[in-house]
Amino acid sequence: xxxxxxxxxxxxxxxxxxxxxxxxxxxxxxxxxxxxxxxxxxxxxxxxxxxxxxxxxxxxxxxxxxxxxxxxxxxxxxxxxxxxxxxxx
Numbered sequence: 607x608x609x610x611x612x613x614x615x616x617x618x619x620x621x622x623x624x625x626x627x628x629x630x631x632x633x634x635x636x637x638x639x640x641x642x643x644x645x646x647x648x649x650x651x652x653x654x655x656x657x658x659x660x661x662x663x664x665x666x667x668x669x670x671x672x673x674x675x676x677x678x679x680x681x682x683x684x685x686x687x688x689x690x691x692x693x694x695x
Contacts, residue, residue, distance in 0.1 A: 638690065645691025660692070 649659045665688055672684035 638687070641687065642690040642693070645688075646693045649692065 652661070653659050668688060669681055669684045672680035672687075674680075676683060
């Protein structure tokens with residue numbers, strides 16, 4: 607009987623954790639889309655004012671920030687975030 611209760615409690619706990627993960631994923635997606643839209647607006651504004659679309663120093667700062675906080679996987683994540691924000695080149 608104890609094993610059944612433990613299994614049931616574990617199942618409920620896992621379900622609660624998964625619900626929280628789903629909430630976090632929804633926020634990440636929302637923030638991802640917001641960031642991409644803002645980044646694309648920055649690029650359009652820069653080009654409209656005679657600048658270049660991309661600023662490599664800025665991208666390097668972002669890569670370094672992600673690396674500092676998340677390690678090597680952070681660099682990969684930052685590359686995806688930057689690519690999403692650039693839109694079609």
